[in-house]
Amino acid sequence: MNQNLNIQELNIAIAAKQHNPIILTPDFLKYSGIVPSEWELSQAPILTNYAAQVKFQNGINIIAQVNKIVFTELIATKELKEVQIPAIARKYSQTLTQLEYQEVAINFRGHVLFEQQNNTARNYIFRTLLNPGPWHEFGKAPVQAAMRFNYTLEEAQLSLDINEAGLQLPDKTVCPIVLFTASFSHAIAQEDQSQRLASLSKIISNWHTDLEIYKEVVNTKFLNLPYQLNLVPNETVIPIAPTF
Known part of the structure; x- marks a missing residue:
């Protein structure tokens, strides 16, 4: 593939x-x-x-x-150096230094487009992912799954949700896709305020490391399959199946 x-x-x-x-x-x-x-x-x-x-x-x-602040940015057409919310999130924490920061989640959402014929997106989930495969072998501990794959990594816990959805194209047609949504949960050192801020800043600054892990696990563990997927330019994602 x-x-x-x-x-x-x-x-x-x-x-x-x-x-x-x-x-x-x-x-x-x-x-x-x-x-x-x-x-x-x-x-x-x-x-x-x-x-x-x-x-x-x-x-x-x-x-x-x-007890939570969430920063979101669309990055589909951006180079890594153009992504802005990591710097914004760091500035926010450096401005509000008195807060007791506890945890950071670095989250990504992406998708792969499937062919219209033969319900390939649905078949991918129900006939492929529910069988044994390389997606079972990642991280430091046995994977746990209910269409959510929980991986133990060196620096974080990774949860990967996989759902069927639809992609609305410019001509208003909807093509089947599979969504891959990743969440990297990082604990923040709690010794004192300066260490918490330093730990928080380091985690956010290293967001691109989580990005590379996300791409690695999806591209090499889930998409390394013996059949071809056809991708086209995307527009709007429309959920068409329940979240597991």
């Missing part, structure tokens, strides 16, 4: 005790230097006592919840 995973989205979620979501406003982000002052909003900010959202026209989305 020559096709590789089509990676769409990077998401960085930081768990932090005593994080108040009402702090997340466009003014706070710009005046603190977390985002450039010239960035324009794509919609009105959302602000409640329980959650807040600021979304920019460049596709970067920041959501604050009680």
Whole structure:
């Protein structure tokens, strides 16, 4: 198989005790230097006592919840050096140094497009992944699965969700795809505040290492199969099957 995973989205979620979501406003982000002052909003900010959202026209989305901050960016057409939310997430934590940061999840979403004929996306899940294969052999411990594959790695725990979905093309037709959604969970050193901040910054700075692992496990363990997949340019992902 020559096709590789089509990676769409990077998401960085930081768990932090005593994080108040009402702090997340466009003014706070710009005046603190977390985002450039010239960035324009794509919609009105959302602000409640329980959650807040600021979304920019460049596709970067920041959501604050009680005890969690989530940074999301579409990266399908970007080079690694053009990806911005790792730097934004670091600046956010360096601005709010008083928070007790606990954990970082580096998450990716990507897909592979299958042929229309013979329900190939469904067959891939039900006739391939439910049988023994190389996807069972990765990480340091036996894999656990319920269409979620949980791997133990050197520096993180990796959860890989695999779901059937549909891809809406520019002509409004929908093609079958299989979504591969990865979450790398990293614990943060808790000795003292300076060590927590240093650990958090290091984890976020090394996000591209998780990206390479994500591509490795999907491309070499799941897509290294004896039949051909046909990929076409993508537009909108539409779920058409339940999440397992």
